Amino acid sequence: MSITKIILLLISFFIWSNNIHAQDTIKLKKKPKVILHSWYPEFKEFPKLKVGESKVLFSVVPEFEKLAIRNNHIDLKTANSDIQIEETEKRNQYVITVHSTNSKYIEFEVWLDLGDEKILIIQNGQWKKITEVYTTKDNRILLDIIKLELKK
Secondary structure, three states, X not given: OOHHHHHHHHHHHHHHHHHHHHHOEEEEOOOXXXXXXXXXXXXXXXXXXXXXXXXXXXXXXXXXXXXXXXHOOEEEEOOOOOEEEEEOOOOOEEEEEEOOOOOOEEEEEEEEEOOOOEEEEEEOOEEEEHHHHOOEEOOEEEEEEEEEEEEO
8 A cells, every 4th residue: 555545544534533523512502491391190391299299200301302412311309308209210200209398499400411422502602512501510411400389
C-alpha cells in the first residue's frame, strides 16, 4: 500500500468515526416538560393524591417521544418521608402511597438517566451540555420538580 492510500484510509476512518459520534448527540430546543399521569383508578394529568391511598402514576416527556432517550429510566424522588414510591415492572411507572402527612402538596423530583447519550440544550442562543444547565447527580439530571396536590 502506498502512503497516499494509508493517509486516505486514515482520513476516511476519522470522518466516519466523527459521524458516528455526532449521531449520539441529541439537541433539545427547549426545556422538556414532564407530565405525571395517574393510571388507576383514573387516567388524569397531575392527579390529586389522597392520604392513606395508593395511586399508580407514570411519567411522560412529550419532547422525548421521537428521540433515542425516550426509553431512558426516569426516577421519582421525594424528600417527604411520608410518601412511599415503588417502581413497577413497567418502564417509568410507580405506585405512590401517601401515609399521614400535614402537607398540602407533595413535591416529586424527576431524574433522567442520561445513559450514553450526549444531550445539548439551547440556552441564551447557544448550545450547552445539558449537564451544565441542569442539576446533576451521578449520571442523572434533575429534569423537573412537580408538585401534586394532596387531599385529605
